[in-house]
Amino acid sequence: METLKGIRLNVGPVHPATHGVLKVVVDIEGDTVNKAQVEMGFLHRGKEKMAEVRYFSNYYPIVDKLDYVSAINMEVLYASLVEKAAGIEIPPRAVYIRTIMAEIQRIMSHLVYIGSIGEDLGNITGMFWALRERELLMDLVEEVSGGRLAPMYMTTGGSFYDLPQHFDEKAEKALVRVETKINKDYNSMFTKNQLFLMRTKGVGVLDRYMVKKYGITGPNMRAAGIDRDLRKSEPYLAYDKVDFDVVTGEDGDANSRFMVRVGEILQSIRIVRQCLRDLPEGPYVTKTPWLMKIPDKRTFVRQETPRGEMAMYMITNGGTQPYRLKIRSPTFFALRALEEILVGVKVADIVVTIASLDPVMGEVDR
């Protein structure tokens, strides 16, 4: 047993600032963290095991709860996996519908991020604002799919329903509102707020070297200045037909991670607008049998979800169920960096550092 100076503090697992059930054990001396240990598994529901006893088409409700803040992205990823394994082509309209819904979900996910980091800094107004804007998009998802948090909209071969009538007008209305709020109101609350800048600048620096060491992806990686986005580098869905920029930061601290996500919301709005403009007519789903068999093969798919590069590796053996489904969670890798970046951080900044990595324990623990 090592001798401990100062005290050992449990942050979590049931703590409103850890965004779910993450537990961090920190050794504190004075007001500074000396050592941090991340413990997880409190939300482990055995989703990989569940895949082995379910038909391919019965797994969609489970992926919804994988990353419950960006459920549609999870559905798109799993649907792409099954389609790649079974060799199913999806119609062009379904490709665009998926792109639109995935980007709307990305905006919603980043708005939750903005809100929760505001809440962790004591800025409750910021949280309510972000959730208010998210509600507009939530209404769109509800209208399209019937669900809100776990919409279950995608299916193998396309989507369950077509987009409703006048969807483009309603979406445009919501997007304009989100865009103006981010460009104007959020400046006073976040991006140009001195208090916010003081609390986030230079906190929890995650530089390029650490990003490559830990295998961190997504906005956390782009905030360190690495220009990489799977939507650009290996385009899937309709991302090669739309025009958008990859947002990168410079410092890799909590503030640049925040700013990257704000920038990505604006880029996602651009993508949704272009897709709604170019939305082709035609069928929205390729009919596939409910029970299908996939031959003996291994399939690997990775996509850019709001939290980074999520991947699935499926081993099939000719049956109606996967033999093994492995899910790669991006925040699983990001949380490991927490043990390094929390060292030297003040106690009050612990929650900001955790929140700035945007962990969702549903996908970490699976």
Place this chain on the structure above:
Amino acid sequence: MKEYFEKLKGVLGNKVKDFGVDGTEYSVLLVDKKLLKTAAEIIRQDFDVLFMLAVADYKPKFELNYVFSSYDKPDTIVIRTYITDRDYSIDTLTEVFDSANWEEREAYDLFGIKFNKHPDLRRILLPEDWPGHPLRKDFVVTDEVRNWTGLDLKF
């Protein structure tokens, strides 16, 4: 893509076999699990991280799929190897790829594979006193699992 395989073949000879390209993913079979670290050191020259480690239980052997990825290019390479002997052990890659640390802990947790010389081989997702390794195909829900309360854990 082919050049990575040629590089591996140059050192390891006929111990590696080619599975072919599928999209951006390139699969290689490594016949002898003892050569894994040597192969990883060669791959380290071109790739940055261990992207994921997908283990599958084919009783009585285990299949390990190491997916490597790079930050500068879209290529991925998959090294597949098998554990056939009864000790369920393989060399760790943490010295070559630091990102392997938690992936290997997860494989230990869910499959019971022992990674030799791993710096911190503990359970990660399940509680420390959990009976058995649930992703193995022969895992059955015993009374011990059913009656597990977690009250014995130190918190």
